[in-house]
Amino acid sequence: MNKLDQAxxxxxxxxxxxxxxxxxPYAGFLGVELRVGPEGLETITVDxxxxxxxxxxxALHGGVIGSLLDITGLLTLVFLxxxxxxxxxxxxxxxxxxxxxxxxxxGRAEIVRGGRRIANVRxxxxxxxxxxxxxxxxxxxxxxxxxx
Amino acid sequence: xxxFLKSLKELPPFGQxxxxxxxxxxxxxxVAVLLPGAEHLSGHADDGVFHTGVILATIDNTAGxxxxxxxDYAEGTSMATLDLRVDFVNPASLSETLRVRAVxxxxxxxxxxxxxxxxxxxxxxxxxxGQATFMLGTPSTPNPATASKVVGGAVE
Numbered sequence: 001m002n003k004l005d006q007a008x009x010x011x012x013x014x015x016x017x018x019x020x021x022x023x024x025p026y027a028g029f030l031g032v033e034l035r036v037g038p039e040g041l042e043t044i045t046v047d048x049x050x051x052x053x054x055x056x057x058x059a060l061h062g063g064v065i066g067s068l069l070d071i072t073g074l075l076t077l078v079f080l081x082x083x084x085x086x087x088x089x090x091x092x093x094x095x096x097x098x099x100x101x102x103x104x105x106x107g108r109a110e111i112v113r114g115g116r117r118i119a120n121v122r123x124x125x126x127x128x129x130x131x132x133x134x135x136x137x138x139x140x141x142x143x144x145x146x147x148x
Numbered sequence: 149x150x151x152f153l154k155s156l157k158e159l160p161p162f163g164q165x166x167x168x169x170x171x172x173x174x175x176x177x178x179v180a181v182l183l184p185g186a187e188h189l190s191g192h193a194d195d196g197v198f199h200t201g202v203i204l205a206t207i208d209n210t211a212g213x214x215x216x217x218x219x220d221y222a223e224g225t226s227m228a229t230l231d232l233r234v235d236f237v238n239p240a241s242l243s244e245t246l247r248v249r250a251v252x253x254x255x256x257x258x259x260x261x262x263x264x265x266x267x268x269x270x271x272x273x274x275x276x277x278g279q280a281t282f283m284l285g286t287p288s289t290p291n292p293a294t295a296s297k298v299v300g301g302a303v304e
Contacts, residue, residue, distance in 0.1 A: 025190040026199035050165040053209075061162035062212075062229045063205020070201045086192060089200045093233040 010036050017041060017079040020086050027071050030064065034075065039130075041079040043072045043107040052102060060100030065125060069094060069137035072107035073123040077141055080111055085144035087119065092139040100134050103127055109139075119143055163209050166202060170213075171247060178251035179214040181206060182269070185242030197239040198246065198275075203266050204234050206248045207278040211262040214250040215282055218260070222292040225284050230259075232280040240275045244268040250278075257294045258284045 014036050021027055021034060030051070033044045045051075045068055053061030070089055077087050108130075109123035119141045124133040159168055166189060171180035183189075183198075183206050191199035208229060215221055240246060250264040264278040285291030 023193045024199065025188055025193060026202060029188040050161045053160045053162050055161065061160055061205065062208040062232070063166075063201070064162055066204040066208060066232065066234075067199070067201025070199075070204065088239075089236055091233065091235040092200075092204070093231065095231050096229045099228065 013079045013082055014041070016082060016084065017075045020075060020078050020083075021071075023086070024071070026067070030067060030071070032068070032071055037108075039108060041076050041108065043068065043075065045105045045107075047102045047104060054099075057099060058102045060102070060105065062096060065096065065100050065105075065135045066092070066094050066137070068105060068107050068125055069109075069123040069135060070139065072125070073109045073121040073137065073139040074141065076109035076123070077111065077114075077119055077121060077143075081114060081119070081143075083144060087141035087143050090118070090140040090142050092137050094135055094137045096135050098132065098134045100125075101127055105134070106130070115143075116146075117143055160209065162205065166205060168206060168209060174249075176249065178249055179210055179217050180247055180249045181210045181213070183246040183248065185240075185244055185246075187242070190242055191239075195239070196242045198242060200234075200236050200276075203236065203240070203246065203248075203276045204232070204278070206246065207234060207250070207264045207266060207276065208232055208280065210248045210250040211264050211278065211280040212282065214252050214262055214264075215255075215260045215284075218252045218255055220255045220293060221260075221284075225291045225293070226286055226289060228283045228286075230281040230283050232278060234276055234278040236276050237274050238276075240266075240268055240273070244270060246275060258291050260284065 112120040121139045123137045174180035189202045248266045254261045260282045262280045266276040
């Protein structure tokens with residue numbers, strides 16, 4: 001693929017990911033936004049008082065971190081595999097590496113293996129430095145049935 | 149349910165935002181939290197089911213609470229989730245209320261192990277199961293229950 005094709009492909013698939021994001025009220029409530037960076041699709045979520053779990057630190061709720069890994073994994077799958085329908089999360093496993101500060105959180109994901117029915121995805125979240133992730137997730141998705 | 153949890157009404161801001169409620173009528177082991185369906189918890193506009201992240205968040209919250217409810221927990225000790233695994237067994241309709249129950253399976257010094265389930269309250273369908281590990285205390289503020297056992301030194 002030449003550079004121009006690649007840019008066109010990214011725009012088309014960003015549009016698919018945006019469509020899935022708009023159909024996901026919970027992601028809208030969290031305030032998740034999308035962009036395409038040098039490494040591919042990225043989610044951005046701005047911190048807000050009602051996303052906090054520990055008010056003393058303060059730190060993002062562990063459930064917010066898990067949810068952002070889930071949403072980042074799903075939308076990356078839509079983006080990379082040009083899906084028209086949302087895959088279904090079967091299970092996920094989160095390692096919490098650092099506490100999530102009250103500041104913007106970025107996410108990205110990669111497909112470890114994309115089969116016909118199941119995709120194994122690895123997602124990560126970071127705040128100041130992608131090399132210092134606050135959490136990583138291993139996610140298994142059931143892919144939507146291909147159109148016959 | 150311990151006296152501590154009976155007096156605990158304060159949800160973390162995110163728990164409040166999702167609409168979690170402590171199930172005070174619950175008499176079974178561990179801690180139970182109710183989560184009524186609501187539009188902003190929807191995973192897909194066309195399907196009307198709970199988003200998987202919402203279920204995960206409620207499991208995470210309930211797991212933390214069941215540790216604070218444990219007899220070996222020293223009140224005020226900080227707590228960090230090390231890992232959490234969730235299996236999403238069935239989708240849950242937003243017309244339902246979820247009940248998430250978490251039970252602390254073991255408490256080994258600074259580490260606590262928790263298992264949790266989520267089910268629908270009316271149809272009793274299993275929605276998800278979860279397993280989490282927590283670390284208690286920090287280097288600067290150790291867990292008082294284990295602070296006297298100095299690693300590699302004399303035990304006081």
